Amino acid sequence: MSLTWEPKIVGFACQWCTYAGADLAGTSRLQYPATVRPIRVPCSGRVNPAFVLRAFQRGADGVLVAGCHPGDCHYTTGNLFTRRRYSLVKRFLEYLGMEPERFRVEWISAAEGKRFAQVVQEMTADLKQLGPNWKMRETT
Amino acid sequence: MSERESRLRSLAEELLASGQVRTFIGFGPGYEPSRPLPWFAQDPAGAAQLLLNPFCGATLARYLLDDGSPGPVGVLARGCDGLGIERLLADRRVSRDRVHVVGVTCRGAVDPDKAYREAGDTPLSAELEGERVLLTTASGTREFPRASCLYDRCLSCADPSPRWADDWLDEPLPPGKREFPDVAGLEQQDADRRYAFWTRQFSRCLRCHACRQACPACHCVSCSLDHPEWLDGGISLDNNFMYHFTRAYHVAGRCIACGECQQACPAQIPLMLLNDKFMRDIRDLFGVCHPHRPQEKEPLGQFCPDDPEGWREGGAQP
Numbered sequence: 001m002s003l004t005w006e007p008k009i010v011g012f013a014c015q016w017c018t019y020a021g022a023d024l025a026g027t028s029r030l031q032y033p034a035t036v037r038p039i040r041v042p043c044s045g046r047v048n049p050a051f052v053l054r055a056f057q058r059g060a061d062g063v064l065v066a067g068c069h070p071g072d073c074h075y076t077t078g079n080l081f082t083r084r085r086y087s088l089v090k091r092f093l094e095y096l097g098m099e100p101e102r103f104r105v106e107w108i109s110a111a112e113g114k115r116f117a118q119v120v121q122e123m124t125a126d127l128k129q130l131g132p133n134w135k136m137r138e139t140t
Numbered sequence: 141m142s143e144r145e146s147r148l149r150s151l152a153e154e155l156l157a158s159g160q161v162r163t164f165i166g167f168g169p170g171y172e173p174s175r176p177l178p179w180f181a182q183d184p185a186g187a188a189q190l191l192l193n194p195f196c197g198a199t200l201a202r203y204l205l206d207d208g209s210p211g212p213v214g215v216l217a218r219g220c221d222g223l224g225i226e227r228l229l230a231d232r233r234v235s236r237d238r239v240h241v242v243g244v245t246c247r248g249a250v251d252p253d254k255a256y257r258e259a260g261d262t263p264l265s266a267e268l269e270g271e272r273v274l275l276t277t278a279s280g281t282r283e284f285p286r287a288s289c290l291y292d293r294c295l296s297c298a299d300p301s302p303r304w305a306d307d308w309l310d311e312p313l314p315p316g317k318r319e320f321p322d323v324a325g326l327e328q329q330d331a332d333r334r335y336a337f338w339t340r341q342f343s344r345c346l347r348c349h350a351c352r353q354a355c356p357a358c359h360c361v362s363c364s365l366d367h368p369e370w371l372d373g374g375i376s377l378d379n380n381f382m383y384h385f386t387r388a389y390h391v392a393g394r395c396i397a398c399g400e401c402q403q404a405c406p407a408q409i410p411l412m413l414l415n416d417k418f419m420r421d422i423r424d425l426f427g428v429c430h431p432h433r434p435q436e437k438e439p440l441g442q443f444c445p446d447d448p449e450g451w452r453e454g455g456a457q458p
Contacts, residue, residue, distance in 0.1 A: 049385070049386075049389050050364070050370060050382070050385075050386055050389075053381070053382050053385050053386075054382070057378045057379075057381075057382060070445075071445075077443065080443035080445070080447065081440070081443055083443065083447050083449060083450075084425075084426065084439070084440055084442075084443050084447055085440060086450070086451060087421070087425050087447070087448065087449060087450020087451060088389075088392060088418060088421050088422065088425070088440075088450065089389070090450060090451035091417070091421050091450055091451075092385070092388070092389070092414075092417060092418065092421075094331065094334075095323075095326070095327065095334065095417050096334065096335065096338050096381070096385070097331050097332065097333075097334040097335025097336070097337070097338055097339075098331065098335070099331050100331075103451075104451070105449075105451045135335055136377075136378055136381045136382075137378055138376065138378040138379075139376065139377075139378070
């Protein structure tokens with residue numbers, strides 16, 4: 001068991017774009033930190049903001065919501081609702097006192113394996129600087 | 141008895157006697173003069189007890205849902221009640237032919253607790269005169285500034301009159317514009333201080349759900365906050381964060397800024413600071429001028445192809 005702390009990132013990934021992008025990162029043998037726990041969702045619009053809060057509550061140090069680029073949604077408009085929703089939620093989380101680096105929204109297509117690896121690298125580096133998250137987290 | 145009050149009584153009496161409405165919702169006597177309570181008049185005798193004075197505080201819209209009577213319901217509506225009724229109509233919880241709106245222009249309601257603190261005694265009556273409030277107690281009448289006597293929500297009110305009504309008790313006033321100075325003030329602090337602020341607020345929460353029960357926009361028949369898979373029981377700081385986040389997000393884009401949640405809160409949590417944050421961002425990001433006034437489509441139930449990405453710095457396009 002390693003004694004060094006590694007951040008935990010919960011990554012909600014749309015199955016049509018980002019999940020395939022993450023697959024591509026793997027099959028392309030791209031190196032990125034094993035800090036992200038991808039959760040496949042049918043669309044980024046499926047991600048209820050309560051999922052994000054629940055992730056922080058249960059010990060996530062960072063949360064990533066990622067889906068198709070606007071205009072590329074498999075369901076035509078799902079991610080356009082996501083865009084409105086998470087524009088508000090991101091600002092609201094910061095308003096409640098969460099550090100901006102802990103929550104990210106990204107558009108990552110199935111062809112962007114590199115981008116997926118890069119986002120995870122960036123986020124991991126940011127979270128390592130911040131340390132473990134205790135805000136809004138359950139106490140055991 | 142004021143002229144408006146007598147007009148309200150005779151109008152309600154007429155509506156009830158003619159059978160146009162089965163119930164009339166307004167204010168009636170409470171346990172002390174400064175605390176009138178919502179009043180459901182069902183006959184002309186009940187209508188004769190209706191009150192209309194600056195102590196009439198609660199927003200009445202939500203009571204339309206509690207009323208189980210089959211016939212049409214009359215309701216007294218100031219600006220906030222009017223927006224609440226529009227909210228329930230837009231959410232299809234109430235049908236237009238079941239509600240008869242009696243509009244009245246409101247210049248603010250006097251908070252009995254603030255009035256008690258100011259006057260040092262139980263207030264018996266109040267009168268609004270421009271920027272001053274005249275409070276009468278057993279020891280006489282004194283003048284106080286408006287800001288120290290009115291409910292907080294009334295101080296930032298932009299809607300003195302409902303936008304429409306079936307009958308009017310007086311001349312409606314045009315709506316104004318809401319600003320959000322308190323939100324901007326909190327935003328200027330750093331993340332840790334904001335978190336400390338909300339920790340102080342939410343750690344007082346009793347989870348009595350009064351904010352939800354009082355809200356004219358928060359009326360789902362089945363509420364996720366009652367389901368353990370969404371919110372496990374127990375009052376702890378993390379659960380309270382979850383509760384308040386979920387409540388505020390559920391009314392984002394639908395809140396009518398009546399301030400009833402904050403008013404209902406026994407722990408004095410400044411809930412309007414949460415609702416105002418969403419309203420301010422909806423206005424700034426999506427160009428909805430008056431997010432608290434119900435519109436054809438909810439801001440979060442629609443999108444524009446060129447919406448900004450609000451999670452980026454300043455919400456600008458990448």
